[in-house]
Amino acid sequence: MCIVGAGFSGIAAAIDLRRAGVTDLVILDRGDSVGGAWRDNTYPGCACDVQSRLYELEVAPWPEWSRKFAGQSEIRRYLESVVEIFGLGPALRLGTEVLRAVWDGSDDAWHIETTRGDVVADVLISACGGLTEPLTPEIPGMSEFAGRAMHTARWDHSVDLAGKRVAVVGTGASAIQVIPAIAPVAAEVVVMQRTPPWVMPRRDRAVPAWYQRILAASAPAQRLAREMSSWAREVQLLSFTRQGAFRSLGERLARRHLEAQVPDPALRAAITPHYDMGCKRILISDDYYPALMRDNVIVTGALDRVTETGVVDADGVERPVDVIIWATGFKVLEPPLVDRVVGAGGETLADAFDRNGMSAYKGTTVPDFPNLYILQGPNTGLGHSSVVLMSEAQIRYLVPAVASGLVHEVEATSLDGYRDSLDERLAGTVWQQGGCRSWYQNDHGRNVALWPGSTHGFARMMRRFDPQAYRVRRPRSRKAGHHVATG
Ligand SMILES: Cc1cc2nc3c(=O)[nH]c(=O)nc-3n(C[C@H](O)[C@H](O)[C@H](O)COP(=O)(O)OP(=O)(O)OC[C@H]3O[C@@H](n4cnc5c(N)ncnc54)[C@H](O)[C@@H]3O)c2cc1C
Numbered sequence: 262m263c264i265v266g267a268g269f270s271g272i273a274a275a276i277d278l279r280r281a282g283v284t285d286l287v288i289l290d291r292g293d294s295v296g297g298a299w300r301d302n303t304y305p306g307c308a309c310d311v312q313s314r315l316y317e318l319e320v321a322p323w324p325e326w327s328r329k330f331a332g333q334s335e336i337r338r339y340l341e342s343v344v345e346i347f348g349l350g351p352a353l354r355l356g357t358e359v360l361r362a363v364w365d366g367s368d369d370a371w372h373i374e375t376t377r378g379d380v381v382a383d384v385l386i387s388a389c390g391g392l393t394e395p396l397t398p399e400i401p402g403m404s405e406f407a408g409r410a411m412h413t414a415r416w417d418h419s420v421d422l423a424g425k426r427v428a429v430v431g432t433g434a435s436a437i438q439v440i441p442a443i444a445p446v447a448a449e450v451v452v453m454q455r456t457p458p459w460v461m462p463r464r465d466r467a468v469p470a471w472y473q474r475i476l477a478a479s480a481p482a483q484r485l486a487r488e489m490s491s492w493a494r495e496v497q498l499l500s501f502t503r504q505g506a507f508r509s510l511g512e513r514l515a516r517r518h519l520e521a522q523v524p525d526p527a528l529r530a531a532i533t534p535h536y537d538m539g540c541k542r543i544l545i546s547d548d549y550y551p552a553l554m555r556d557n558v559i560v561t562g563a564l565d566r567v568t569e570t571g572v573v574d575a576d577g578v579e580r581p582v583d584v585i586i587w588a589t590g591f592k593v594l595e596p597p598l599v600d601r602v603v604g605a606g607g608e609t610l611a612d613a614f615d616r617n618g619m620s621a622y623k624g625t626t627v628p629d630f631p632n633l634y635i636l637q638g639p640n641t642g643l644g645h646s647s648v649v650l651m652s653e654a655q656i657r658y659l660v661p662a663v664a665s666g667l668v669h670e671v672e673a674t675s676l677d678g679y680r681d682s683l684d685e686r687l688a689g690t691v692w693q694q695g696g697c698r699s700w701y702q703n704d705h706g707r708n709v710a711l712w713p714g715s716t717h718g719f720a721r722m723m724r725r726f727d728p729q730a731y732r733v734r735r736p737r738s739r740k741a742g743h744h745v746a747t748g
Pocket of ligand 1: 266267268271289290291292296302308309310316359360388389390391392393435597598636637646648649652
């Protein structure tokens with residue numbers, strides 16, 4: 262049994278599978294430590310944007326969060342502690358990149374080629390994350406730039422921004438964290454905005470010591486705090502899935518936030534969004550707008566091209582800069598492994614996704630890919646709450662199937678029915694009708710990233726594994742059981 266990825270999802274899967282008796286497992290990760298996104302994203306200001314209370318595993322509650330929204334290093338330390346507490350160290354193979362995984366029907370096993378030898382396993386769990394591979398757009402002239410350039414997800418800590426002129430390309434979730442963090446040290450920050458985001462107040466604060474003590478002393482209090490945070494997030498969902506009062510209330514709050522923080526009418530006009538709130542990711546920040554108000558920060562239009570010495574915006578204005586920061590997000594439509602996993606029919610997962618419009622049964626399984634489970638698969642992302650809850654629900658679903666030792670392959674008809682019901686639910690949502698393009702959508706405008714319901718609804722759907730949706734059989738060349746062999 263092989264898990265690829267040692268972030269939140271891979272760690273959670275390993276813990277639950279072991280508890281269910283699946284002890285013969287390895288966790289492969291190409292990185293040199295655990296943590297996934299929280300190992301790779303080290304840009305100044307990096308933090309979660311759902312309450313820390315929801316950004317922890319149910320099996321590993323953490324009363325010690327120092328802030329309402331924990332920072333990157335604290336989340337990374339948390340994940341390292343979880344690995345230690347649950348004794349996962351011996352199962353980890355770090356610095357091990359999966360190059361190819363092929364299902365072999367003759368022995369009913371995944372044959373996995375890695376940078377450190379081969380692995381054969383009865384089950385493959387892809388826990389490679391959705392926001393994993395940094396996306397840097399192809400912009401004319403970028404190869405001629407003589408200064409330094411880096412993506413937020415691959416921050417180069419050898420670049421000292423003090424006194425430098427810096428262009429930040431993009432105004433998404435990473436940009437609005439990094440801009441306030443670097444503006445006080447840089448000589449100038451040019452914010453290159455294609456579409457302004459909707460920004461809500463963040464209201465971050467330190468968690469008082471007395472509250473941490475209560476949570477540490479009482480497991481029910483801990484569970485209650487998590488559940489309350491989760492229900493508070495679910496309310497926001499209504500503004501995505503229903504037109505009318507909820508959405509306009511959200512927009513009113515965001516506009517008020519903008520007006521309170523940005524008195525300059527020209528700047529305010531330039532950063533006011535003109536699409537329905539929620540259509541793109543809603544951001545939360547208390548210091549983004551104040552950062553834009555600084556004398557050394559300029560907001561321009563989108564980046565048009567790069568020259569040897571600077572950046573040119575959509576109006577043709579050139580500005581000299583020393584450093585370009587690509588805050589341009591991730592390859593959500595090309596998640597890791599999809600072009601490396603080959604199913605029973607010889608087709609890659611990427612080809613299967615091309616054919617089926619990037620869909621997976623319950624976001625987790627795909628016809629022709631027996632015993633493959635994808636955590637954070639298609640339509641399991643969220644615009645309103647913690648995706649850790651989604652991975653946990655997926656893991657609860659798959660554990661009995663994996664523990665059975667049988668071969669499970671989802672029926673094509675099961676996927677068709679599931680996709681139809683998903684499309685019906687998506688039809689009335691802001692992601693399909695909000696008047697914007699976003700990274701949630703594929704080339705046909707279909708939202709392939711987000712789950713169109715509540716986390717509680719998803720958990721209900723995933724509560725029980727449903728073998729009737731699958732072709733189920735005993736493995737051919739070995740007894741039912743778990744199996745991993747490395748060589
Ligand atoms: C800056 C940032 C902030 C975020 N904030 C939030 C938030 O506040 N709330 C929220 O819900 N979500 C947030 N997310 C989304 C985040 O991706 C998830 O919350 C979560 O971290 C995903 O965990 P994961 O284990 O599924 O994937 P990841 O953490 O992405 O881990 C995937 C792992 O797979 C490994 N891997 C990939 N390909 C291979 C391969 N071929 N071979 C071996 N190993 C491989 C990678 O090295 C990585 O360690 C944020 C993401 C980013 C980037």
